[in-house]
Amino acid sequence: MTSGVGTLSEASEAYPRIQRRTLHDEVLERMRDMIIEGTLAPGQRINEGLIGAQLGVSRTPLREAIKTLASEGLVEIQPAKGAIVRKFSSTDMRNILEVLKNLEQLGGRTACENASDETIAAIRALHDAMMEQYRVRNRLEYFKLNQAIHSAIVAASGNDVLMEMHGTLQARIKRLRFIGNEGPDKWAGAVAEHEAMIEALEKRDAEALTEVIRLHMDSTRLRVWDVL
Amino acid sequence: MTSGVGTLSEASEAYPRIQRRTLHDEVLERMRDMIIEGTLAPGQRINEGLIGAQLGVSRTPLREAIKTLASEGLVEIQPAKGAIVRKFSSTDMRNILEVLKNLEQLGGRTACENASDETIAAIRALHDAMMEQYRVRNRLEYFKLNQAIHSAIVAASGNDVLMEMHGTLQARIKRLRFIGNEGPDKWAGAVAEHEAMIEALEKRDAEALTEVIRLHMDSTRLRVWDVL
DNA sequence: ATTGATTATGCTGCATACAGAATACTTGCC
DNA sequence: GGCAAGTATTCTGTATGCAGCATAATCAAT
Numbered sequence: 001m002t003s004g005v006g007t008l009s010e011a012s013e014a015y016p017r018i019q020r021r022t023l024h025d026e027v028l029e030r031m032r033d034m035i036i037e038g039t040l041a042p043g044q045r046i047n048e049g050l051i052g053a054q055l056g057v058s059r060t061p062l063r064e065a066i067k068t069l070a071s072e073g074l075v076e077i078q079p080a081k082g083a084i085v086r087k088f089s090s091t092d093m094r095n096i097l098e099v100l101k102n103l104e105q106l107g108g109r110t111a112c113e114n115a116s117d118e119t120i121a122a123i124r125a126l127h128d129a130m131m132e133q134y135r136v137r138n139r140l141e142y143f144k145l146n147q148a149i150h151s152a153i154v155a156a157s158g159n160d161v162l163m164e165m166h167g168t169l170q171a172r173i174k175r176l177r178f179i180g181n182e183g184p185d186k187w188a189g190a191v192a193e194h195e196a197m198i199e200a201l202e203k204r205d206a207e208a209l210t211e212v213i214r215l216h217m218d219s220t221r222l223r224v225w226d227v228l
Numbered sequence: 229m230t231s232g233v234g235t236l237s238e239a240s241e242a243y244p245r246i247q248r249r250t251l252h253d254e255v256l257e258r259m260r261d262m263i264i265e266g267t268l269a270p271g272q273r274i275n276e277g278l279i280g281a282q283l284g285v286s287r288t289p290l291r292e293a294i295k296t297l298a299s300e301g302l303v304e305i306q307p308a309k310g311a312i313v314r315k316f317s318s319t320d321m322r323n324i325l326e327v328l329k330n331l332e333q334l335g336g337r338t339a340c341e342n343a344s345d346e347t348i349a350a351i352r353a354l355h356d357a358m359m360e361q362y363r364v365r366n367r368l369e370y371f372k373l374n375q376a377i378h379s380a381i382v383a384a385s386g387n388d389v390l391m392e393m394h395g396t397l398q399a400r401i402k403r404l405r406f407i408g409n410e411g412p413d414k415w416a417g418a419v420a421e422h423e424a425m426i427e428a429l430e431k432r433d434a435e436a437l438t439e440v441i442r443l444h445m446d447s448t449r450l451r452v453w454d455v456l
Numbered sequence: 457a458t459t460g461a462t463t464a465t466g467c468t469g470c471a472t473a474c475a476g477a478a479t480a481c482t483t484g485c486c
Numbered sequence: 487g488g489c490a491a492g493t494a495t496t497c498t499g500t501a502t503g504c505a506g507c508a509t510a511a512t513c514a515a516t
Contacts, residue, residue: 020307020308020507021307022307022468022469022470023469023470024295024469024470025307047496047497048497048498049496049497049498057470057471058470058471058472059471059472059498060288060469060470060471060472061469061470061471063292063498063499064291064292064295064469065295067252067292067293067295067296067299068295068296068298068299070296071295071296071299071300072299073392079249079250079253079498079499080250080476080477080478080497080498080499081477081478081479081497081498082478082497082498092388092389095387095388095389095390096389098334098338098387098389098390099331099334099387099389099390099393102330102331102334103327103330106326106327106330110326159323159326159327160320160323161320161323161324161326161327161397162323162326162327164301165327165393165397169389169393250498250499250500251499251500252499252500275466275467276467276468277466277467277468285500285501286500286501286502287468287500287501287502288499288500288501288502289499289500289501291468291469292499307468307469308467308468308469308506308507308508309467309468309507309508309509310467310468
């Protein structure tokens with residue numbers, strides 16, 4: 001049924017759950033964004049007092065958020081020295097993309113079997129919306145939809161754990177990927193690959209989808225290469 | 229009150245890097261063990277004051293450790309209510325094993341290509357040691373070596389990210405897996421599959437290894453099934 | 457007796473205080 | 487001028503205090 005303990009998710013089925021926000025959760029979200037946006041640059045040390053003041057929060061919830069970020073691999077904690085925004089080497093990048101590729105392939109294959117027609121149609125809708133943003137050259141919105149599609153395909157597998165793992169890895173390279181897609185040629189290539197992905201998914205052709213994802217992720221590595 | 233900085237074996241391994249241990253790190257490790265051992269049972273609420281006193285630590289580092297455990301998926305945090313040890317449903321279990329299978333397959337394939345002969349020999353040594361523990365029916369030591377072998381195969385791929393993801397997922401089902409292997413028939417089955425894995429790895433037969441891992445993980449699901 | 461309301465207790469979430477380490481700075485010496 | 491030692495400052499790591507929510511306990515009323 002539902003994952004975890006399930007009491008909350010069952011309740012949220014019918015009624016919108018009243019979500020009590022904690023500060024560390026809020027801070028966590030904000031800091032993730034700051035890292036992805038580059039406000040917190042890779043290699044930069046995180047001064048707890050400073051960031052805390054900036055967010056209007058004491059050090060306690062901030063530190064708790066940092067621990068989570070560390071567990072997600074977005075920051076690195078050096079005892080008695082503090083946390084620094086993690087800097088990814090080209091090897092890290094290759095490793096991440098390799099795993100990400102396999103996760104998406106698994107997600108895609110499973111989605112071909114399990115996903116409902118509605119779910120696939122929704123992904124197609126995302127794709128169309130993305131293409132529209134491509135037409136008008138709105139890179140930020142395009143990018144967001146792009147990420148959403150990748151997530152949606154994995155989500156369509158119905159495997160929560162897979163989604164979770166995919167999400168953390170995707171977060172790690174989000175920034176580099178965004179920068180990497182600069183340049184019209186690269187952009188065009190990525191768009192073409194996406195089109196093929198959606199088509200394979202609609203045909204529920206797991207074999208083809210797997211191959212396209214392989215191609216797409218390997219291309220991504222090339223596109224991102226010179227950003228490092 | 230705090231234990232030593234590092235073990236002797238670590239120090240003699242390579243150059244002794246002075247690693248400053250923080251309390252939240254220490255607590256994190258301890259709590260992981262407590263969850264796996266069952267001292268903290270699934271579904272049980274974690275009382276910060278209680279556990280803190282038990283470990284001789286204030287609530288601050290404890291809470292930080294809990295945040296990490298939550299990020300690892302071992303506990304679940306309910307705002308204003310506290311953290312509870314996560315209880316996995318059969319669906320969760322299936323999802324975890326599905327992803328784990330794919331990660332290990334990727335690790336195995338890559339290891340067949342990249343791993344040095346020495347690395348593979350070391351894994352064979354682990355396997356032989358495990359078989360010895362099987363012979364004397366030392367289930368705990370057997371289990372530890374079993375886990376170590378799976379980790380070692382993934383590690384042999386040289387992909388750190390893969391190792392990390394594999395590690396977190398492995399931790400989630402560690403306890404269930406341990407309980408699941410009870411009974412001589414199940415145990416014998418697992419041992420046979422392991423033997424085949426090592427042989428495939430030594431031949432660097434990626435195809436065969438992938439298939440054995442598939443078999444092994446699917447069998448694991450069956451072995452663990454009735455524990456839920 | 458059961459239900460509902462009300463009080464009481466316990467625990468979490470956050471802020472703050474303090475000790476010790478790490479870094480920056482100053483000063484003296486060559 | 488450059489280097490070294492010693493001092494000052496900053497920042498992290500941990501403990502503690504306090505407010506608010508959640509739950510348990512108590513009691514009243516039907």
